[in-house]
Amino acid sequence: MLARRPLSVQELRQRLEAKGYPPRDVDEACSRLRESGYLDDQRLALDYIVTRSERLGHGPGRLVGDLIRRGVRTEVARSAMRLAVAQGDVVPRELLRDRLRRALGRDQRPLDPSTHARVYNALRRAGFDEDSIRQELQPYHEADDDLR
Numbered sequence: 780m781l782a783r784r785p786l787s788v789q790e791l792r793q794r795l796e797a798k799g800y801p802p803r804d805v806d807e808a809c810s811r812l813r814e815s816g817y818l819d820d821q822r823l824a825l826d827y828i829v830t831r832s833e834r835l836g837h838g839p840g841r842l843v844g845d846l847i848r849r850g851v852r853t854e855v856a857r858s859a860m861r862l863a864v865a866q867g868d869v870v871p872r873e874l875l876r877d878r879l880r881r882a883l884g885r886d887q888r889p890l891d892p893s894t895h896a897r898v899y900n901a902l903r904r905a906g907f908d909e910d911s912i913r914q915e916l917q918p919y920h921e922a923d924d925d926l927r
Contacts, residue, residue, distance in 0.1 A: 790849055837906050
């Protein structure tokens with residue numbers, strides 16, 4: 780099962796149990812695989828974060844959330860994100876700017892409220908935090924005609 784792609788401990792456990800292996804055998808197999816280094820949620824999380832951010836441009840929130848849904852413990856997923864950022868493998872601001880450029884496509888400044896909302900929501904779904912999105916979208920706001 781691990782030959783095709785890395786799995787979290789939880790994913791491997793679920794697959795083995797689904798195949799009918801007794802829980803005791805599953806526990807033993809997972810322990811042996813962890814000890815030998817074939818099953819490592821921390822390494823899986825770091826590799827996943829770096830790869831997905833590069834290939835898909837997902838933001839930190841999405842990446843950590845995806846790992847948690849795969850059964851990686853929250854603190855392990857967050858720790859891997861912090862490490863990826865500290866090592867410079869993931870630069871959230873650059874990811875956000877790249878994703879914003881793709882979301883805007885040919886749209887020109889300023890953005891009408893509908894387009895602004897569409898882009899904002901797309902960036903939220905991609906896993907970027909609200910404050911960073913607002914900051915990056917600020918130059919694209921429509922000018923307020925009431926300001927004199």
